[in-house]
Amino acid sequence: MLKNYIKIAFLVLMRRKIFTFISLFAISFTLTVLIVISAMLDHMFAPVAPEVNMQRTLGIYFGEMKGPDSTWNGNPGYGLLDKCARNLPNVELISIFMENQTVNSYLRGQKIVSSLKRTDGEYWKILKFNFLEGSPITNEDEEKANFVAVINKSTREKFFPNESAIGKYIEADSQNFRVIGVVEDVSQFCNSAHSEIWVPLSTNKDQGYRREVLGRCVGLLLAKSPDDFPSIKTEFAQRVNNFEFPAELKNEYNKITCFADTSLEIISRQALGDPNPTKLILILIGLMVLFMLLPAVNLININISRILERASEIGVRKAFGASSWVLVGQFIVENLILTLIGSILGFIGSIVVLLIINQSNIIQYANFQLNYRVFFYGVLTTIFFSFLSGVYPAWQMSKLNPIEALRGGIR
């Protein structure tokens, strides 16, 4: 019987090329988008190198100063972080680094544009980069303001193709650095880790940053355990609250807030101005559902109309001895085959799309991986929709008496 079902299903799908095409397109397109989005989310939140300690890390990205007439939003400055973020209880390591700046280098008359990040030595202990050669920037480099640099693989390719970079000099932002390490490329989605050239914080041209309350720094806190987050956040907030403004700001500002957030809270704060990620997650899920609803409704629609169209076939089959269950079985197999083919196409589609994103430079050094778990759930969802859309109307139709079905199925 099953063999017959499968044979009939293939015959019908081949004969109804437009229907088959639309259904397959809807299924595979939905799956592809679902998988690509989840690959991106995975990539952002999975604790892969260099963000192996992500689960235990808090980031300090946002601060706000308020006065009677003015407000200032932005990254925290080195001065504030140095004063308030060091020696917090239950914090193993703290790193302060500067957000990326874009720098130019000139090589044999050609301009090369790179991202440059200025970091301390602790940075390299919280984030675990994969070193291809050499070693990271140390606390000593930071203290002595050594002009040393770690570069990524792609940058080595540009400056020193096919050779080791260690000990060679690289010019960036009209400063000269000796390369001490080369790391694997890091995706742009890893906010704190991504760059192309890393140099000690203290090599910054202008030393004024040391006193800044708000500026362009970021603090990374490595907690002993995520359980310590609440107490760390409270202690940090308290210290910030008691922060003494430097004389030149005292007249303008009287209140300052600054937050230590998890990676999810950072994104939520950035997107919605609210660190509680529940809302963000709900919005994301809502968007995804909305997005999936379109092809799902479409699929349900064509499935129903296709079955209505086949009322007379149902009537014929019943007249010649098919029971309702046998007919429902036939429609289930038809839908299942369609879903399976669609899933395979979706699978191939997502691999291709991920490959294209990885190869192109839309997101620098992105390396999205196919998430098999999400693929599995995606296929389950599709099967559910196709069952809902195919089996329910088929069941309704198969319950019709054969004469009504032969007449076209409208009661």
Place this chain on the structure above:
Amino acid sequence: MIKLDNIEKVYRTSRVETVALMNINLEVKEGEFISIMGPSGCGKSTLLNLMGLLDAPTKGQLLINGKEITSYKDKYLANLRNQEIGFIFQSFHLVNDLSVLDNVEIPLLYRKISSSQRRQMALKALEHVGLTARIYHFPSQLSGGQQQRVAIARAIVGRPKILLADEPTGNLDSKMGEEVMNLLVGLNEEKTTIVMVTHDKRMAERTKRIVRIFDGRQVG
């Protein structure tokens, strides 16, 4: 072969109630060829559908092949239809998505038969109606007469004892109608019991007995 005992059929919709058949007593004997005649809307199709177990009577008792119909449950009726009865419809009712051969195989799909045997039986039925050359065509590629011959092949493929035909020549011109009628007469000569609804007096005259219906009642 078929016995109807005091059969009544009333169609009930939310607004109206139509008495389609009243007090029908009819026995169809083995090997008979009966035509049912009467004006449009008098209940001929309803009667044929009841005989074919496509619909349930409102009242009365029905015997098919000596078996009393005790239940009108879906699976039981499906099985009886599959084993005992072959249908031919005025508008052919072929499945457009399937080839001629696949159409003819339909009744055998619901029996425990191997696919090679199914094919063999279908080819034989198609040979019987003279369509061996068209087995891979689709219904839309055939003339009306050819389509009805495919439908006849489908009706006889499972070797049912009873054939029920509702105006089988109603959609055909006289020449094609003649061909179809010749086929039915031939099948009857090979001992198939046939009940045929028709408008056409000349077709009815070629059958062994005529039953007349008027306004849901038997009139001779």
